[in-house]
Amino acid sequence: MVTLPCAAVLFDVDGTLVDSTPLVERAARVWAVEYGLDADEFLSGAHGRRTSDRVADFLPAGQVAAATARLDALEAERTDGITALPGVLALLTSLNGMPWALVTSMDKEQLRVRTGVAGVPLPPVVVTAEDVARGKPDPSGYLLAAGRLGVDPSACLVIEDAPAGIAAGRAAGATVLAVATSHDRAELTGAHAIVPDLTHVAGAPGGLRLTR
Incomplete structure (x- = not known):
């Protein structure tokens, strides 16, 4: 087991928490x-x-x-096929008060609908496509989310499933954990660590614990 230290977690949504x-x-x-x-x-x-x-x-x-x-x-037009990805709800529950936010390339209405169908709760801090002038791989979204949480970006853990998001998290100065839910591991090597999905991640004192 490995623990990635962090003071807050910044999640991508589609492909990381929700599969649409x-x-x-x-x-x-x-x-x-x-x-x-x-x-x-x-x-x-x-x-x-x-x-x-x-x-x-x-x-x-x-x-x-x-x-x-x-x-x-x-x-x-449709919402069929939208689901929460494995381990998501258990991980969110295990955070035990650690600050977390969503940083997504979706717009606000898409986020509301897809998380609602999947049963994924929305935290107080959410950054969507409308909130930034430049989308991923630009780091603006992750920097904005960290600022709204009042946490230095270097103390944040970004969880992503796509190369553009990994690049955004790295450019923001955060530690990046990739989940291989939408891309081959070979495409995710820009991350600091890679897990198959979020069933391999849980909250721990001072960070997130990764398991094989």
């Missing part, structure tokens, strides 16, 4: 056809990033807002 992959992929495939894009290419780099940032990789600036709104609308 079937919904996201289904909507993206419909959307890509409408815009004449390759869905697999779009999806290959979409996870962990704000929708608008990924859309901007493919469409002219003047089309990004409308195209993003269309993709968001397609995702909002």
Whole structure:
């Protein structure tokens, strides 16, 4: 067993706490056809990033807002397939008063719906896509969350599942723990530690305990 010391935990959401992959992929495939894009290419780099940032990789600036709104609308049409990932609720319970926050590339309404369906509680500090000018891999979201908690970023533990989020956590100066729930371990080597999922993580005095 290994303990990662921290004074607060900053969680990514989609792919870390909540799995909405079937919904996201289904909507993206419909959307890509409408815009004449390759869905697999779009999806290959979409996870962990704000929708608008990924859309901007493919469409002219003047089309990004409308195209993003269309993709968001397609995702909002259904909620089937959204679940809490293994170990999530047990880990949150085990924090025993340690401050924690959510830092997500989703917007506020997506976060509300998906966490609600999955049964994941919302903490007092939540940073969503609307709260930052630049999304992951920029560290703005994690820096903002640490500031709102009143904890130095270097004393925070970021938990992420995607390379963009890992890069954001590292750039913020935090320790980063990766969960291999959406990407191969080989893509997560930027993290300080990697676990298969959150069933291998629990709260401990002064940090989080990792188990094999």
